[in-house]
Amino acid sequence: MIYRVFHPAPYLRDIVDHYWYSRIDLTVSVVQHYPTPLLQGMAFNFQKKPEQHSYNNKTLRLDQQAYLFGQPVSPRIITSNENGVDLLGVKFKPLGISRITGINMEYIADQIIAATDIWGNEAELLCDEMQSAPTLEKTIGVLEKFLIRKYLGTTLHYRINSVQKAIQLIKRSKGALPVQDLQLQTNTSRKTLERAFMHYLGLMPKLYSGIVRFNAIKQMMDHTPDLSVSDIAFGLEYYDNSHLAASFKRFSGITPTDYIETIKMERLKNAHFREYEATPPS
Incomplete structure (x- = not known):
């Protein structure tokens, strides 16, 4: 490979x-x-x-x-x-x-x-x-x-600076910043911001924020699978566990609990494989 x-x-x-x-x-x-x-x-x-x-x-x-x-x-x-x-x-x-x-x-x-x-x-x-x-x-x-x-050879002008700033704000907040705050900080109306996002990204700001937030959850689980779903929900400012679970399943196809178990099983398998390589059977 x-x-x-x-x-x-x-x-x-x-x-x-x-x-x-x-x-x-x-x-x-x-x-x-x-x-x-x-x-x-x-x-x-x-x-x-x-x-x-x-x-x-x-x-x-x-x-x-x-x-x-x-x-x-x-x-x-x-x-x-x-x-x-x-x-x-x-x-x-x-x-x-x-x-x-x-x-x-x-x-x-x-x-x-x-x-x-x-x-x-x-x-x-x-x-x-x-x-x-x-x-x-x-x-x-x-x-x-x-x-x-x-x-x-490509000319872009319509509200691209507003979209760039909004993307930076979304990334910095890990997708948690409300659309109303994006409007205020980019000095745009809701309709204008949504139109610009659709043109340059193909998505509404709220959906793009949701994907950013999902990836923040996934990254946290990937690096610290021993955290509970409650810990993650609190750390990323979700209302409750069910809200996080619904969002996670939408973008992953499985529940947070199932994903965490998958990570743990993969780590266990890799650990056994490394142990086998270190001490091969005689």
């Missing part, structure tokens, strides 16, 4: 969080459940090893070379190709895709769109040039030149 992360060039740090490369050799398909992430992304599958993404009662077979991923609003199930994974990806900042395409993100939120549907033949030429690069670093270099060109 190979997994590598690359930082973007300085000029792209406002739109790209990082690049990643994943390669895994398999003989059978692997099914993985993914709780709703904070993600806008792009993925390149040059080896054309199709995989399936299931969400919202639909299943997509990804068999083209490049796709754009809008912000998910529900958990997903991904079934890998039986021959393995060989992907290069981009994790964008929240306004990243909007900044390189200029399109209304309402049409991309919770969607997976082939890059050719956005850029046509230009996307095919990009893939060809990236594949011809001699190293992974140079492949990313080709991609960065494309992203910079798109970034420079």
